[in-house]
Amino acid sequence: MDKERKLIIAGNWKMNKTVAEGLDLVAGIKRELNSVKEVDIVVCPPFTALSEVSKAILDSNIRLGAQNMSEQNVGAFTGEICAGMLKEFSVRYVILGHSERRQYQRESDELINKKVLAAHAASIKPILCIGETLAERESGAMQNVLLTQVRGCVASLTREQMEETIIAYEPVWAIGTGKTATSQQAQEAHAYIRSLIAKFFDDATARRVRIQYGGSVKASNARELMGQPDVDGALVGGASLEERGFADIVKNSI
Ligand code: PGA
Numbered sequence: 636m637d638k639e640r641k642l643i644i645a646g647n648w649k650m651n652k653t654v655a656e657g658l659d660l661v662a663g664i665k666r667e668l669n670s671v672k673e674v675d676i677v678v679c680p681p682f683t684a685l686s687e688v689s690k691a692i693l694d695s696n697i698r699l700g701a702q703n704m705s706e707q708n709v710g711a712f713t714g715e716i717c718a719g720m721l722k723e724f725s726v727r728y729v730i731l732g733h734s735e736r737r738q739y740q741r742e743s744d745e746l747i748n749k750k751v752l753a754a755h756a757a758s759i760k761p762i763l764c765i766g767e768t769l770a771e772r773e774s775g776a777m778q779n780v781l782l783t784q785v786r787g788c789v790a791s792l793t794r795e796q797m798e799e800t801i802i803a804y805e806p807v808w809a810i811g812t813g814k815t816a817t818s819q820q821a822q823e824a825h826a827y828i829r830s831l832i833a834k835f836f837d838d839a840t841a842r843r844v845r846i847q848y849g850g851s852v853k854a855s856n857a858r859e860l861m862g863q864p865d866v867d868g869a870l871v872g873g874a875s876l877e878e879r880g881f882a883d884i885v886k887n888s889i
Contacts, residue, residue, distance in 0.1 A: 640845050642861060643801060643868035644885050645677035645700055645762060646875025647730060647849075648684075657684035661691050663878030671696060673889045674868070677728050677762075678875070682716055689724040700728035700762065703736060706749035718757035729754050730870070732788060733764045734807045744787025751788060755796045762801045762847070762870065763788055765828070769808035778827060785831045797836050798843045803870040804828060809850025811872060818859045818866075821848045825865035854883035861888040 652660060657680045668676055679700035680688045689699050705715035721729065731754065732747035747763070754761040765784040767777045781804075789797060804824050809816050816824070825846045833841035848860050849870035860866055869888070874880040 638864075638867065640843065640867045641675055642673065642888055643675040643677065643845055643847060644888060645679055645728065645730075645847070645868070645870050646881050647679050647702065647733070647870055647872050648681060648876060649702070649735070649872060650681060651876055652680060652684060654684045654687050657681075657688050658691055660876070660878055661688055661697065664697060664881055665692065665695050667878055667882035668885055669696065671885060671889070674885055676885060679728070679730055685721070685724040685726065689726075698727045699725055700730060701726050701759075702730045702733070704729050704731070704750060704754065704759075706746060706753050708753065718753055718759055721759060722757055726759060728760045728762055728801070730762045730764065730803075732784075734766055734805060734810060744784055747788045748790050751800065752791065752796075755792070755799065760799050760801060762803050764803045764805050764849070764870070766805040766807050766810075766850070772806065772808065777824070781824065781828060782831060785828060786835065789832075789835065794836050794840045797832065797840050801845050801847060801868075802828060802832075803847040803849045805849035805870060811851070813851050815851040815853075815856050815860075816848070818856075818863050821860055821866055822863035825863065829865055852884060854880060854887055857884040857887045 677698045677700045679702050701721050705717045708717050731750045736742045751761045767780040771780045806816050829841045832844050845867040847868040847870045848866050852869045852871045853874045
């Protein structure tokens with residue numbers, strides 16, 4: 636597939652996998668995908684497995700991501716993990732503003748924006764998640780929701796930081812439900828998100844930003860989704876928990 640932006644496919648393991656299970660999974664992914672150069676491949680294990688998985692993927696084409704981090708750098712914030720701690724394990728990416736955190740931890744666009752800035756300050760690339768609920772889509776509020784989320788979460792980023800930010804469009808109604816957005820729905824939303832980046836930054840920046848689709852991505856729908864002009868990769872939950880499923884998504888996307 637001929638795209639000016641390199642595809643990036645990330646596995647979001649969520650609250651799954653012990654250290655031993657995580658090591659098994661990355662060993663399998665390494666075996667399956669060791670010759671792939673066309674796609675940036677990222678795994679995002681839980682914090683507890685970062686250290687061991689980091690060692691296991693040294694000298695491979697797999698990069699490490701975390702699933703969250705604090706907007707603070709150090710101090711009395713019980714239970715939190717900061718960017719500097721992630722850097723110890725060579726974490727290159729961090730998922731921020733996932734809809735599950737927006738829902739269960741009540742994360743706001745303002746807080747997510749602080750996290751995005753803190754990630755950039757530590758040279759960790761944010762995977763910034765946005766997306767509408769089913770009620771918002773059905774009431775015709777989708778564009779407004781995406782506009783508010785993008786504007787709030789990328790506020791005060793420089794152009795360079797924006798280019799290094801990956802946006803994950805994840806319609807909430809498609810996450811873990813088996814209901815994937817159609818490729819047309821995904822393309823439409825991605826093109827709209829790119830137009831917002833052009834509006835807030837400029838056309839050249841918008842052309843460089845990678846926008847992943849997330850929500851029930853699997854081997855059988857990856858090719859069609861990745862074939863859309865503005866879809867530059869995937870953020871994969873359920874199907875990333877099993878080596879074959881994840882590897883087939885990557886292979887089918889090339
Ligand atoms: P899913 O999750 O692939 O299981 O729908 C995607 C995500 O939440 O990132």
